[in-house]
Amino acid sequence: MSLHLDTSTGKTIGVARIEGRLDATNSGSLLQKFPKWLQQTNHFVFDCSALSFIDSSGLGAIVGCLRKALEKNGDLRLACLDPRVSMVFELTKAKQLFSIYADSHEAIDSFSAGNQQ
Template sequence: MNLQIEDKGAAVLMAVQEERLDAHNSGELKNHMLKLFEEGKNNLVVDLQAVRFVDSSGLGALVSGFKNASSRNGNLKLSGLQLQVKSMFELTRLHRVFEIYTDSDEALASFQQ
């Protein structure tokens, strides 16, 4: 899976550089997030700007990351959701669970407040 991971100080920015986040690659995303949590990096911004398609398994991986971050007193926030991807969060009511920002700069800034 193509991921760009950058430590931005207050949070780690994880940009998913894949067109699809589905049952084929969501396990890998989950593992990358777990690795960061094990390193004590509990504040994450997952940027989905490049992602055109998310299935239930992709949503599940993000929920898993969110729960892990929260249980370590951190947070997992999302940015850059394309319109159709955003609809998936609304349909599953996950837009009430995640803090969702227009772009990664805005999401990162929210960690600095």
Template sequence: MAPVRNYHIDTSFSSLPVAVLFLNGRLDASNCSEVHRVFSELLRQSTSIVIDCTELEFLDSSGLGAIVSCLRKAIEAGGDLRLSGLSNNVALLFELTKAQRLFSIYNDSTAAVASFNPLKPE
């Protein structure tokens, strides 16, 4: 019997040169390496990246570490990483570990993507 995958990763690009990485299901020690791999591929295409956590049901300390590592990689590449759509449970982990201080966090990926636009509407 094949192992059951408890996560799904998808990506898209917006009209701005911003990549969006969608996390679904669980992010834990069992799949952090896949997130690192996909993030590194995205970083070659865009240094402005949003991780959309709207469908992320579970995040443990390994998953949090993976997201912080992604932020570090983005900054080292001269870019930035924004988060969006944190559920109450995921947001609580960020608050308890004070990791929310490291990130710009938005309610949805549309707002997070728009935050990369240096031109503000008048």
């Protein structure tokens, strides 16, 4: 997982690329990194274009990151969900918790003033 900061909308937005599998073996790593990322910004896009699998632990980690961002008056938006990953969000009703976008640029642009969800 990697994070880069995007300032194209006038806000500092952390764009994290989540790759491979997010499951019980590595979801703790995301939960450990996220508080450090929160020191840089409270607005995030998780680019899931390279995420091929997620289990309940991975889903819990992403929901935990959302909760922490919201506690800091921020938000976390998802982009580029693979159909299999999207199905997990849909079946668990977690899809209702997130703003989900077709691509990262659309998700980043959604943070522009007047377009906050």
